[in-house]
Amino acid sequence: MTLDDLTQIRAIEQLKYRYLRFLDLKQFDDLENTLTPDATASYGGGAYAFDSRDSILAFLRESMTREEMLTSHKVHHPEIEITAQDEAEGTWALEDKIVDTGFGITITGAAYYHDKYRRIDGIWYISHTGYKRVYEEIQPRPADLSLTASWWGTNGRSRIPAGQSDD
Amino acid sequence: MTLDDLTQIRAIEQLKYRYLRFLDLKQFDDLENTLTPDATASYGGGAYAFDSRDSILAFLRESMTREEMLTSHKVHHPEIEITAQDEAEGTWALEDKIVDTGFGITITGAAYYHDKYRRIDGIWYISHTGYKRVYEEIQPRPADLSLTASWWGTNGRSRIPAGQSDD
């Protein structure tokens, strides 16, 4: 590979990491800047599909704004390919967990993302994102499961006494 | 490092990602092409050991074909070293989860992989793979835990209504 290949692939990885950081930290204005205006998305393994950046953002703001919904989307195993001068595609292995103390549920799952990326004026954007689930499961939160920290509720600080926690 | 070092290390990472994608998606014919014919494997922290590609494949097909067994193997923290012209070794941090609705169990664990890789005609293959567990635990699936998507059962699509899910 050329140095430029490695640099472009790394730029696309950084784009995906920013997108997910903005998603899990509910920074939807920042997230908007990671998408092309005509971006399409297929979430929930195709259950929820959108055909513009505006409709994607409307959906995310509608479904993910509540601070009782704590989400963790982690991607692994990037397999990214530059397919044209300013086009790329990529596969990622997702693991995600949703802790929702409002609805009293936990959702966990794994999936494979298939994304498309486009470069405009030297900057990479997501032009399509979507995934297909390997598994997904939901469970009511048991009474003896305690939330001990959250980004918004405790400013990210643990309430577990040292000695029982670690590190 | 040289550009070739970075390129070769990346090729080995891509190999591992393909191997795990084929494993979790039960594409055993494709998985076969990631191994040398004399590949050895030590799974379960040494509990199940094999000394050829054929015996590895026979074991995987035997133990992982059932579509009620949904697996997610995610590797992190690659520490890969080119040890000779066409030889390399690597350490990876694994987290894995097995959702088995047939046996009614969930298994989760973490481990450190120690792999060996060999390059033949310019292509990298896994010549040894094995891991040692940091922890592993098993639990019967509780009655209120519901599977809401699977690659084979729902074609990867979530059955959770929008608004309770996300993204």
Added chain:
Amino acid sequence: MTLDDLTQIRAIEQLKYRYLRFLDLKQFDDLENTLTPDATASYGGGAYAFDSRDSILAFLRESMTREEMLTSHKVHHPEIEITAQDEAEGTWALEDKIVDTGFGITITGAAYYHDKYRRIDGIWYISHTGYKRVYEEIQPRPADLSLTASWWGTNGRSRIPAGQSDD
């Protein structure tokens, strides 16, 4: 990016992977060599703060030596920036799990690390590490949850019979 940029960023990633491997495998003497003498740390989302390598090591040895405490810290999504000749900063997405059969609890969580790195005589060290939690939760270990392997208790070997496990 230049080849040196890519090489230095990779070296910092490798540093973080070593640090976490030493942490989860309780190799505290090795871990010491990943930190500058004046390193600072802010664990638990700020609940436990330290201002020297010695005090960090004393805390880790005190809180994490017990072999009934099995930990898995996995980082994702590196966003690393070289900020000066021998200085860098980085953001990582953490997922961690603590299986503590001594206290009979499981802790799981997600967080964003913000680290600082310094290069001394050509080698990168962690000069600050700290994170803020997206969520953290704790639960007593239920009676039907069985530990089937651990690094120290079973030498990393699974006690689950083949056929119920995989891979």
